[in-house]
Amino acid sequence: MDFIRYAEASASLVNTALADRDDLATHLAGRAWLQPQCTDRDVASLRRFQRELRPVFEASGVHDAGVVITALNALMEKYPITPMISDHDDNLHMHVATRSASVSELLIGEALLGLATLVCDLGPTRLGVCAEAKCENVYVDTSPNQSRRYCSDRCSSRANVAAYRARQRGTDSQAQSAV
Numbered sequence: 001m002d003f004i005r006y007a008e009a010s011a012s013l014v015n016t017a018l019a020d021r022d023d024l025a026t027h028l029a030g031r032a033w034l035q036p037q038c039t040d041r042d043v044a045s046l047r048r049f050q051r052e053l054r055p056v057f058e059a060s061g062v063h064d065a066g067v068v069i070t071a072l073n074a075l076m077e078k079y080p081i082t083p084m085i086s087d088h089d090d091n092l093h094m095h096v097a098t099r100s101a102s103v104s105e106l107l108i109g110e111a112l113l114g115l116a117t118l119v120c121d122l123g124p125t126r127l128g129v130c131a132e133a134k135c136e137n138v139y140v141d142t143s144p145n146q147s148r149r150y151c152s153d154r155c156s157s158r159a160n161v162a163a164y165r166a167r168q169r170g171t172d173s174q175a176q177s178a179v
C-alpha cells in the first residue's frame with residue numbers, strides 16, 4: 001500500500017465539502033464498492049474529522065513540527081487503527097481497518113496512517129494551506145525540493161496573474177508619478 005497516496009487523499013478529504021451522502025460518494029469516485037456503504041453517520045464523523053485534521057496542515061505549513069506530531073498522535077489515539085494483511089488482487093498488502101469497518105473508520109485510518117508515514121519519511125513540514133489569497137484548501141508537498149505553495153495548478157496560475165497585475169499597477173503608478 002502506498003501510504004503517501006493516502007496522505008494525499010487526506011488533503012482532498014479536508015478540501016471536500018461534505019454536505020450529504022452524495023458528496024461523500026463523489027469523494028469516493030474510483031472506489032465504487034464503498035459508495036453504497038456510506039451512511040449519514042459517516043458524513044457526520046468525517047465532517048468532525050475534517051475540523052480535527054485541518055490544524056495539522058496549518059501547523060505543518062508554519063513549520064510547527066511539535067504541534068504536527070502531538071496532534072497526529074492524539075488523533076491516532078482517538079481513532080485507533082487496525083492493521084490487517086490483505087491479499088486481494090493477488091498481492092499482499094496492508095489495510096488500516098477490518099472488513100467490518102465503516103466508511104468513515106476506513107477513511108480516517110487511511111488518512112492518519114498516511115500522514116504519520118509521510119511525517120516519518122519526509123518530515124513534519126510537508127503539509128500546508130494554499131497560498132492563493134482566496135483559497136483555504138490544504139495540500140501535501142511531495143516535491144523533491146519542498147517548494148509547493150498552492151493546492152492546485154489553478155491556484156498557482158491565479159496567484160501568478162494577481163502578482164503580475166499588482167506589478168503592472170505598481171509600474172503604472174510609478175509612470176504616472178514620473179509625469
Ligand SMILES: [Zn+2]
Pocket residue numbers: 086088093094095
Ligand atoms: Zn487493498
Ligand SMILES: [Zn+2]
Pocket residue numbers: 130131132135136137150151152155
Ligand atoms: Zn488553492
